Amino acid sequence: MQLGFLVDLHLCMGCKGCEIACKVENEVPLSTWRLRVKYVDVGTFPETKRTFTPLRCNHCENAPCERICPVSALHYLDNGIVNIDKERCIGCAGCVMACPYGAIYIDPQTQTADKCTYCAHRIASSMMPACVVACPVEANIFGDLDDASSNISKYIQVNQSNVQVRKPEKGTNPHHYYVGGGNVTLNPLASHRVDGYSLFNKITPLPVGGHH
Amino acid sequence: MAAHEILAATNAVVTLDVALPGIVWPWFVTMNMWAKSIGTGVIFMLFVLMRMHPESVKNLRLPTAISAFVFINIFLLFTLADLHQPFRMWHIFFYPHLTSAITIGSFMASAFLGLLTLLVFLAWKKQDETYDKVFLWVTILAIPVTLYTAALLAQCTARELWQMPAESAQMILAATLSGSAFMILLGGNKLTYEAKQTLGVVLGLSALMAFIIYMSEYVFGPMKAEEIAATLEYIKGDGPYTVMFWLAQWMTFIIPMGLILLSRSSKSEAILKLAAILALVGLFMVKHVWLIIPQLLPMS
Numbered sequence: 001m002q003l004g005f006l007v008d009l010h011l012c013m014g015c016k017g018c019e020i021a022c023k024v025e026n027e028v029p030l031s032t033w034r035l036r037v038k039y040v041d042v043g044t045f046p047e048t049k050r051t052f053t054p055l056r057c058n059h060c061e062n063a064p065c066e067r068i069c070p071v072s073a074l075h076y077l078d079n080g081i082v083n084i085d086k087e088r089c090i091g092c093a094g095c096v097m098a099c100p101y102g103a104i105y106i107d108p109q110t111q112t113a114d115k116c117t118y119c120a121h122r123i124a125s126s127m128m129p130a131c132v133v134a135c136p137v138e139a140n141i142f143g144d145l146d147d148a149s150s151n152i153s154k155y156i157q158v159n160q161s162n163v164q165v166r167k168p169e170k171g172t173n174p175h176h177y178y179v180g181g182g183n184v185t186l187n188p189l190a191s192h193r194v195d196g197y198s199l200f201n202k203i204t205p206l207p208v209g210g211h212h
Numbered sequence: 213m214a215a216h217e218i219l220a221a222t223n224a225v226v227t228l229d230v231a232l233p234g235i236v237w238p239w240f241v242t243m244n245m246w247a248k249s250i251g252t253g254v255i256f257m258l259f260v261l262m263r264m265h266p267e268s269v270k271n272l273r274l275p276t277a278i279s280a281f282v283f284i285n286i287f288l289l290f291t292l293a294d295l296h297q298p299f300r301m302w303h304i305f306f307y308p309h310l311t312s313a314i315t316i317g318s319f320m321a322s323a324f325l326g327l328l329t330l331l332v333f334l335a336w337k338k339q340d341e342t343y344d345k346v347f348l349w350v351t352i353l354a355i356p357v358t359l360y361t362a363a364l365l366a367q368c369t370a371r372e373l374w375q376m377p378a379e380s381a382q383m384i385l386a387a388t389l390s391g392s393a394f395m396i397l398l399g400g401n402k403l404t405y406e407a408k409q410t411l412g413v414v415l416g417l418s419a420l421m422a423f424i425i426y427m428s429e430y431v432f433g434p435m436k437a438e439e440i441a442a443t444l445e446y447i448k449g450d451g452p453y454t455v456m457f458w459l460a461q462w463m464t465f466i467i468p469m470g471l472i473l474l475s476r477s478s479k480s481e482a483i484l485k486l487a488a489i490l491a492l493v494g495l496f497m498v499k500h501v502w503l504i505i506p507q508l509l510p511m512s
Contacts (some may be wrong), residue, residue: 033230036229036230037228038226038228038229038512039226039227039228039229040224040225040226040227041224041225041227042222042223042224043222043223044223050227055512064367064368064369064370066311067311067312067367068311068312068313068314068364068367068368069309069312070303070304070308070309070312070314070315070318071300071303071304071307071308071309071315072307072309088300088303088307089297089300090295090296090297090298090300090301090303090304091295091296091297091298091300092294092295092296092314093236093237093294093296094312094314094364094367094368096233096236097236097237097368097370097371097507098367098368098369098370099369099370099511100369100370100511101370101511101512102233102370102510102511102512103512105233106233106236106296111296111297112296112297166512170369172369183222184222184224188509188510188511188512189438189439189442189510190219190222190224191222191224191225191226192224192225192226193225193226193229193510194225194226207234208233208234208235208236209296
């Protein structure tokens with residue numbers, strides 16, 4: 001079994017329901033996120049549009065975080081999930097430095113690394129990840145990539161000319177796919193990121209792990 | 213050259229995102245690399261002096277062992293202090309993950325510290341023959357100890373700037389540069405003029421080679437990868453680390469090279485010592501800039 005995620009960006013409307021569901025389900029502390037939706041505005045008025053990109057751990061087949069972790073706190077589960085054992089983590093932040101997707105953070109409460117686990121605890125109880133359940137438009141498609149009859153496999157088959165992963169050049173082989181993505185949505189260097197400029201909040205760097 | 217192109221047609225602007233994490237590895241890690249360079253570098257330099265100027269090292273065995281011991285302890289202390297869960301450090305030894313450069317480095321650094329402790333004891337007891345036998349193995353172990361941080365940086369897949377062949381060369385050169393500089397200062401009257409000149413040559417050549425590598429990355433790196441180009445923007449033009457980068461390059465490499473040439477022509481030991489001090493101080497800044505700038509880049 002190889003669990004994977006696919007987000008159809010045509011469907012995502014940026015409601016952030018997944019983000020909130022994740023926060024609640026996993027008790028993610030303030031100022032940190034396992035899953036977030038990035039807004040990128042494209043075009044010049046009046047020809048403008050807003051794109052929405054949910055970003056989470058890519059559960060890579062060749063995960064740099066797993067490789068660099070000195071104590072195997074980050075480890076693979078049999079179903080392909082890259083899981084984390086917070087009791088074992090020593091907080092060296094090597095995984096934060098290694099992850100090309102910025103998906104790992106230092107939990108300010110436990111002072112250990114944390115990230116999306118595809119809700120491994122729910123999967124173990126045969127439930128879907130919280131973000132999948134919360135999505136009102138079924139933009140999040142989750143399932144077994146090794147099973148050709150699973151929803152995610154069928155979706156990839158149908159949309160195979162339009163399926164992308166983030167930063168394929170890194171050789172991490174992500175198990176998280178996007179349909180309808182583009183350079184603007186998937187490449188962080190393809191858009192302006194003006195410090196302090198944001199719709200609802202001020203984008204400023206935060207100290208890693210709170211006050212360490 | 214533009215670091216990366218944001219098309220006018222798309223005019224894409226991130227309008228909502230979460231707060232970006234600040235610097236993940238702060239100056240503690242710079243201190244780690246700097247102190248380790250000196251701790252291993254003095255071992256390399258004593259090895260060179262033992263073979264080229266054996267008469268000079270008679271009174272240097274104990275000071276060198278103590279210096280290496282102190283700097284390796286500083287390195288380990290700052291490594292520990294940088295952990296968010298320092299009291300779980302023992303996990304590395306009881307749950308080791310051998311694909312990680314951190315694990316392998318911890319094992320080697322611990323063994324290295326043990327051998328340095330033995331060296332201090334042997335030097336204190338004036339058992340020079342045994343000291344020299346152990347010292348050979350200490351020198352051999354010092355090579356991977358100083359190199360493992362390069363492997364760690366290379367394992368940081370997210371930070372394109374840190375490429376393994378260049379970083380490993382830079383780590384060794386940092387060790388020979390800081391080791392020779394520290395030994396010039398440590399040697400004092402114990403070293404002959406010829407021995408100091410030898411150390412000066414090592415210092416000058418290390419500075420030259422390290423400078424060439426930095427400049428090569430500065431000029432050619434952006435031609436290889438978009439992320440490197442974007443990262444180097446922080447040390448170009450009015451980038452936030454431009455001043456520190458160039459100040460460090462001048463202090464660590466360019467001025468010491470000039471001073472060493474001057475000291476050879478004027479036979480001045482004072483100028484040689486000035487070159488050594490500048491190189492030691494500048495190396496901290498060089499390492500710091502190179503550590504910080506890849507962390508400024510947005511990852512998502």
